[in-house]
Amino acid sequence: MTEKxxxxxxxxDHLEVGEPREWAAGVPxxxxxxEPAIKQLGLARTVKLMTSLNQKDGFxxxxxxxxxPAHRKVxxxxxxxxxxxxxxxxxxxxxxxxxxxxxxDDLLDKSEYWLGMQGRLSKPVxxxxxxxxxxxxxxxxxxxxxxxxxxxxxxxxxxxxxTSGRTSNEAAFAYQLFVRAFGTNNLPDCSNMCxxxxxxxxxxxxxxxxxxxxxxxxxxxxxxxxxxxxxxxxHPRMLTALEDAKRNGAKIVAVNPLPEAGLRRYKNPQRVAGxxxxxxxxxxxxxxxxxxxxxxxxxxVSKRVLAAEAAAxxxxxxxxxxxxxxxxxxxxxxxxxxxxxxxxxxxxxLSLAEIDExxxxxxxxxxxxxxxxxxxxxxxxxxxxxxxxxxxxLLRGNIGRPGAGASPIRGHSNVQGDRTMGIWEQMSDTFLDxxxxxxxxxxxxxxxxxxxxxxxAMRDGDIKFWMGLGGNxxxxxxxxxxxxxxxxxTEMTVQVSTKLNRSHAVVGAxxxxxxxxxxxxxxxxxxxxxFVSVEDTVCSVHGSHGQVPPVAADLLSEVAIVARLxxxxxxxxxxxxxxxxxxDYDVIRDHISRVVPGFERYxxxxxxxxxxxxxxxxxxxxxFTTASGRAEITVNHLEHVERPxxxxxxxxLRSHDQYNTTIxxxxxxxxxxxxxxxxxxxxxxxxxxxxxxxGQRVDVxxxxxxxxxxxxxxxxxxxxxxxxGCAAAYFPExxxxxxxxxxxxGSNTPVSKAVLVSVVASSD
Ligand code: SF4
Numbered sequence: 001m002t003e004k005x006x007x008x009x010x011x012x013d014h015l016e017v018g019e020p021r022e023w024a025a026g027v028p029x030x031x032x033x034x035e036p037a038i039k040q041l042g043l044a045r046t047v048k049l050m051t052s053l054n055q056k057d058g059f060x061x062x063x064x065x066x067x068x069p070a071h072r073k074v075x076x077x078x079x080x081x082x083x084x085x086x087x088x089x090x091x092x093x094x095x096x097x098x099x100x101x102x103x104x105d106d107l108l109d110k111s112e113y114w115l116g117m118q119g120r121l122s123k124p125v126x127x128x129x130x131x132x133x134x135x136x137x138x139x140x141x142x143x144x145x146x147x148x149x150x151x152x153x154x155x156x157x158x159x160x161x162x163t164s165g166r167t168s169n170e171a172a173f174a175y176q177l178f179v180r181a182f183g184t185n186n187l188p189d190c191s192n193m194c195x196x197x198x199x200x201x202x203x204x205x206x207x208x209x210x211x212x213x214x215x216x217x218x219x220x221x222x223x224x225x226x227x228x229x230x231x232x233x234x235h236p237r238m239l240t241a242l243e244d245a246k247r248n249g250a251k252i253v254a255v256n257p258l259p260e261a262g263l264r265r266y267k268n269p270q271r272v273a274g275x276x277x278x279x280x281x282x283x284x285x286x287x288x289x290x291x292x293x294x295x296x297x298x299x300x301v302s303k304r305v306l307a308a309e310a311a312a313x314x315x316x317x318x319x320x321x322x323x324x325x326x327x328x329x330x331x332x333x334x335x336x337x338x339x340x341x342x343x344x345x346x347x348x349x350l351s352l353a354e355i356d357e358x359x360x361x362x363x364x365x366x367x368x369x370x371x372x373x374x375x376x377x378x379x380x381x382x383x384x385x386x387x388x389x390x391x392x393x394l395l396r397g398n399i400g401r402p403g404a405g406a407s408p409i410r411g412h413s414n415v416q417g418d419r420t421m422g423i424w425e426q427m428s429d430t431f432l433d434x435x436x437x438x439x440x441x442x443x444x445x446x447x448x449x450x451x452x453x454x455x456x457a458m459r460d461g462d463i464k465f466w467m468g469l470g471g472n473x474x475x476x477x478x479x480x481x482x483x484x485x486x487x488x489x490t491e492m493t494v495q496v497s498t499k500l501n502r503s504h505a506v507v508g509a510x511x512x513x514x515x516x517x518x519x520x521x522x523x524x525x526x527x528x529x530x531f532v533s534v535e536d537t538v539c540s541v542h543g544s545h546g547q548v549p550p551v552a553a554d555l556l557s558e559v560a561i562v563a564r565l566x567x568x569x570x571x572x573x574x575x576x577x578x579x580x581x582x583x584d585y586d587v588i589r590d591h592i593s594r595v596v597p598g599f600e601r602y603x604x605x606x607x608x609x610x611x612x613x614x615x616x617x618x619x620x621x622x623x624f625t626t627a628s629g630r631a632e633i634t635v636n637h638l639e640h641v642e643r644p645x646x647x648x649x650x651x652x653l654r655s656h657d658q659y660n661t662t663i664x665x666x667x668x669x670x671x672x673x674x675x676x677x678x679x680x681x682x683x684x685x686x687x688x689x690x691x692x693x694x695g696q697r698v699d700v701x702x703x704x705x706x707x708x709x710x711x712x713x714x715x716x717x718x719x720x721x722x723x724x725g726c727a728a729a730y731f732p733e734x735x736x737x738x739x740x741x742x743x744x745x746g747s748n749t750p751v752s753k754a755v756l757v758s759v760v761a762s763s764d
Contacts, residue, residue, distance in 0.1 A: 003039050005092060009114040010666055015676030017695070017718055020259070023279055024232035024239060024670060025079065026267030033082035036664075040090050045548065049085050049520055052547045053077045056609045060534050060544035062088060062166050062519045063659050065410035066235045067215045067536040070610065073270060078236030083657070083664045088498055088518040091551055092119035096136055099125055103132040107505035112475065112732070113663040115500040121515035122552035129509040139556065142512055143568035149465060149492045149510070150569045156183030156444070158464045160454045163189040163423045164471030165412025166519075168532030168544070170588045171558035172414070173596075174581050175469055176422035178566040180432075181441060181574040185448030186463070189423050190471060190660075191415050192451035193478075194374055197382035197747040198408040199419070205390045205632045206399065206406070207625035210416060211538050212618040213369060213405035219244045220403030223365035225358075226283075227255040227294060227389070228375020228753070232262015232670060233656045235373075235409050239266045243280045251365070253358060254283035256375060257291050257651065257723040258681075261670040285357060290349035291649040291726045292379050292641040292754040297355065298388035299638060300344040303336045304359035305395050316363055318397030325622050326394055328633040335635040347640035349723055367403030368393065373411060375651070378753040383746040384636035391633050399631065400622035410537040412660070417535030420596060420614070425450050434595040441574040451477055452740060452748050458486035466508065467494040469558065470516075472501040475661040476731075478738035478750035482708070496561055501661060502732075517555045522546040527584035530557070533606050535614065541599075542611030559585060641754050643725055647703060648686060651753040652731035652738065661732045668730075671720070680712070681720035681728040682759060690759060694719035697762035700729065702737045702755055710737050714764040727759065 037046040052058030054068050054076040061077060063084040068076060077085075098118065104127065107115065124142040125134035137145075153159055161179045163172060179187055191199070199209030206212065218224065218241040231238040239262050242252055254263035263286070267279030274280075289297060309316035322329050341352065348355070362368060370389050376382060390399075390406055398404035410416050422431060425448035432443045449457050455477060457463040466487065477483050487493065490508035497504070498518050504511075517523055523530045523546050531545045556564070563582040570576075580587045586603040593602040598614040605612040617623035624631045643649055654660075655668035655677065666675050673679060680700050682692075692698060698717045702710035712734060722728060729737075731752065742751040 005118045006114055009111050012676035012678045015679070015716060016674040017679070017716070018672035018674070020672045020720070021261040021670045023265035023267050024262035025236065025269055025274065026279065027269060027275055028669070029079040030269045033079040037082055037086040040086050045089065048547060049089055050075065050077065050082060053081060053085055057545055059519045059547055060413060060542065062413050064235050065413050065416060065537040066237045067538045067540055068542070069215060075270065080233065080236055080659060084659055085520060087116065087662060087664065089520045089548065090119060093122045093552055094119045094500065096123070099134040099136065104505055104507065105132060111663070112502055112661055113666065115502065116662055118500050120499055120551050121497055121513060123515060123554050125513050127507065127511040134511070134513065139564070142514060143564050145510070146492070146494055146512060146565060147568035150182065153465060157186060158462070159184060160186040160188060160449060160457070160463045160466050162451070162454070162466065162468040162471060162473055163187065163418050164469065165190045165415030165418060166470045167418055167558060168414060168534060169417045169421050169541070169592070170532050170585045171469065171562060172418040172421040172423050173588055173592050174559055174562045177435065177439065177576065178562055178570070180435065180443040181566070181570055181576065183444055185425050185427070185444050185446060186454065187423050187425050187448055188451040188454045189415070189418055190412055190476065191419055192748065193476060193750055194411055194415070195377055195408050196450070196749045197377040197744050198386055200747040201383045201386035202390065202406065204626065205387055205634060206618045208617060210616065211405070211407040212399055212616060213407050213538060214613070214619065215241070215538055217369060217403050217405060218242070219248050221245055221250050221367045221369045222403065223251050223253065223361055223368045225253045225255060225368065225370045226263060227370060227372040229371060229373035229409060230256070230260045230262065230653070231409070232260055233654060234411055236262070238409065239282070240268060242266070242282060243268055246280060246282070251284040251361060252282055253285045253287060253361060255287040255289050255294065255297065257289060257726045258728065259286060259288065259721055285361065287350065287354055287358060288723045290347065290723045291651055293348035293350070294376055295381055295385040295388050295636065296344045296347035296638055296640055297350065298385065298392055299336055299339045300341065300355050301359045301362055302388070302392050302395060303339045304356065305363055305392070306333055306336060308363050317395055321397030322394070325624065325631050326633050327628050327630040328635070331635050332391060332633045339638065343638065347638070349725065362392070367401070368396070368398045369403070369405055369407055371407045371409050373409050375753055378744065378749055378751060380744055380751050380754070381639050382744040382749060387634045387636050394631055394633050400618050405619065408537070414534040416537060417541070420535055421592070431595070438591055438595050439574060439576055450748055452743055452750065455483050455486050455740060458490055461489065464491040466490050468503065469496045472503045472661040474506045475502045475735070478735050478742070478752060479710070479740035480732070480736040482740050496558060514561055515552070515555055516561060517546070517550050517557045519544055520546060520548055521550040522548065523557045525560070525583050530585045532585065533611070539614040539616050540611060541606060541614060543606050559588070641756070643756065646690065647756050647758055648682065648725060648727045650700065650727040650729060650734070650737065650755045650757045652734040653728050655730055658730070677730050677733060678715045679718045679729065680715045680759060681718050681722055683722045683724050683726070684719040685724060687717060687719055692717055692759065692761065697764065698759050699762050700737065701758050701760070702739065703758060704739045704742065706739070710739065712737065714762045717759065727757065
């Protein structure tokens with residue numbers, strides 16, 4: 001019997017705090033995957049879906065962007081992949097009566113968990129300006145209302161069109177075409193808030209903003225340095241790739257303020273040792289760095305590499321590679337030689353011995369991969385920090401050869417594909433020219449707004465219409481109070497979604513929710529069953545085929561929604577046959593093959609069982625399409641966050657039972673947390689220095705030079721082995737602490753990993 005949606009919301013009243021785990025996955029991981037699945041989906045549906053997940057003729061996991069190995073296992077998914085499937089494939093529907101029962105204000109009081117547990121959205125709903133309730137409407141009426149609003153705007157730039165990384169290549173391409181045909185480049189996406197810093201740094205240094213390795217490079221590496229990333233929760237199948245690398249003799253170094261279970265020990269439930277034994281020890285060195293200290297660490301390691309070279313010339317640096325492929329080495333060497341170890345120790349909170357050990361591991365490893373995620377990209381100097389990652393790799397030619405490279409790990413299943421399809425507010429003229437030539441209209445050239453600037457434009461009344469293709473922007477973005485106020489100031493908001501979330505309660509004067517199909521669902525159009533495609537974190541493009549009938553007859557696919565909206569808004573303003581897009585997705589793929597480099601013969605190649613891998617200059621041929629045509633070794637000025645006495649640096653993070661802003665449960669078993677989320681993790685010594693104790697109710701207040709109060713009130717202080725001076729709390733709740741103006745230089749990504757806060761006894 002499928003679990004009914006909760007009537008009453010959850011609270012922290014029954015919060016339990018225990019010891020953090022020293023290992024990840026294992027049999028508990030299997031139980032925590034299958035128990036909710038069978039309860040929610042039933043045994044048959046669970047077996048059908050889980051045996052199709054990430055399989056060659058199956059559907060692609062809608063959670064993170066971890067690639068699939070060439071040889072798939074029967075169960076080619078992790079605990080969080082299973083949770084994502086259970087979340088999407090629930091047969092529970094939001095009933096028609098729901099909208100009369102729950103006003104916008106009522107929905108505002110509900111938690112993300114409660115909203116998501118109400119079931120799948122099944123019919124379009126509309127909230128008129130003079131009402132506080134949504135009401136069901138026909139699809140025709142919904143598109144008519146939106147089209148009228150869009151065409152009533154004074155300028156296309158009064159509208160912004162957001163994309164979440166779950167959107168398929170086909171829907172993303174159609175969406176950007178519709179938006180540009182409408183006349184704006186206001187195409188922010190979730191990448192603006194996560195790996196934008198990566199794209200900015202890598203494009204400048206190596207000419208491409210994507211991973212420079214292939215999946216099987218992991219098992220060929222001698223050393224894998226995992227920086228600012230928690231794969232045990234956010235990319236769990238990566239643990240298997242790391243375990244395979246270790247079985248081939250690789251060493252792993254974890255650079256993180258937190259001792260994450262997945263980087264300590266991994267009990268692979270698909271191996272005897274993982275079921276009956278201790279599993280695999282993961283990190284050979286745990287570098288417990290202070291938040292924001294990564295740039296200093298990387299410069300210190302590079303300094304030691306140069307010193308080792310000076311001590312034994314010709315034995316450490318890859319001179320052939322540097323001479324033939326790189327620029328900027330001399331200026332860099334001079335700059336790095338001046339790096340002050342005392343400043344490094346202050347910035348990192350590490351000892352010289354720890355830094356020396358890491359440098360020694362790097363110098364004595366032939367093939368090195370460095371991976372990273374939000375713990376690197378969401379800092380003020382994130383772009384320069386990533387440039388230092390690339391500097392270190394370039395010194396020993398660790399780019400463009402087996403077992404070596406730079407690998408940002410994407411957190412959303414198709415966030416990379418969406419960007420490749422043109423979902424970006426600042427696409428190149430080359431792309432826009434190709435679009436013009438293919439569709440015979442002149443696309444707008446003025447760059448649009450990204451996620452942060454979009455919120456500011458709403459706040460300032462410049463953006464009056466906002467649409468989200470998936471996602472939960474008001475929860476995901478920083479400075480929640482300001483973001484929500486800005487969103488409420490718009491004239492109309494439109495959300496394309498599968499399930500309810502906070503963004504459906506924080507809306508413009510008029511609001512619509514357009515329910516869409518999920519990846520698990522069979523999508524039949526005029527030309528027959530359709531499939532979509534995605535691009536994973538190592539540039540592999542593959543198909544995703546729905547496996548079960550849609551949970552509701554009225555649902556439309558993302559492509560159909562975009563095509564019908566385009567027809568309702570643009571009529572025949574541009575010579576695009578939107579109907580053909582809806583009828584047969586090969587039509588879209590054929591257009592893509594003529595507009596996007598690397599997608600030649602797309603429809604044909606994506607049908608091969610492994611799909612295809614996109615060209616990647618640095619990986620394939622050490623070709624660097626930078627301004628100079630060389631890989632740029634850059635000079636970056638070290639800056640670390642000053643932490644005044646009595647203040648802490650706080651990072652936002654996910655629990656283990658969460659995916660982005662989707663909350664699967666109130667547990668975080670790897671960190672010992674049960675039945676609650678209102679906790680702040682603080683080092684016991686810092687608690688003592690602050691005159692606080694474990695379990696005490698505290699207020700967490702941001703220290704930022706404006707008159708906005710940003711605070712979490714009445715949270716439970718949890719004594720936790722964080723790096724000294726560093727604290728952590730769950731997002732999206734903790735996003736209220738992150739100022740809108742606190743953004744990474746060069747990429748405008750929210751600085752969610754180094755928020756200066758005071759933690760004081762609660763005033764409640
Ligand atoms: S590792 Fe990522 S993509 Fe793979 S099953 Fe888990 S959540 Fe899904």
